[in-house]
Amino acid sequence: MVGWAGDDLFKLGNVFRDSYKKVMSSDITRVCAVSSNLEAQPACARCAYKPYCGVCPVYNYATQGSLWGNMPSNDRCGLFKGIFETLFALLKKPGNAAILKKWVQRTNTEMVA
Numbered sequence: 001m002v003g004w005a006g007d008d009l010f011k012l013g014n015v016f017r018d019s020y021k022k023v024m025s026s027d028i029t030r031v032c033a034v035s036s037n038l039e040a041q042p043a044c045a046r047c048a049y050k051p052y053c054g055v056c057p058v059y060n061y062a063t064q065g066s067l068w069g070n071m072p073s074n075d076r077c078g079l080f081k082g083i084f085e086t087l088f089a090l091l092k093k094p095g096n097a098a099i100l101k102k103w104v105q106r107t108n109t110e111m112v113a
């Protein structure tokens, strides 16, 4: 998405010329790994939803101009928090929890098949 817009920041290399080791040890691979780590995000490191969440450096860069982004004003973070709040509110009711667990089991079964 960013590359199509003419910005090669996330270009890892050339699959025909560059070795796997070179791509995996490139600066952009390293910075994406670090900026994807929730423990490196001040807001995420303290967030109750951290075990269920993840951040996207590409989204952060495209929308906020920084691979790390700014979670308090990040729309993706806001959307995820809303989803988590809704799901955990639903899970408080045993009947809802059983339905959600059945959906997860069905999805896992379909993925294996």
Ligand code: SF4
Binding pocket: 038, 041, 043, 044, 045, 047, 048, 049, 050, 053, 054, 055, 071, 076, 077, 078, 080, 081
């Ligand atoms: S909900 Fe937001 S603050 Fe919490 S872990 Fe996810 S991205 Fe980070």
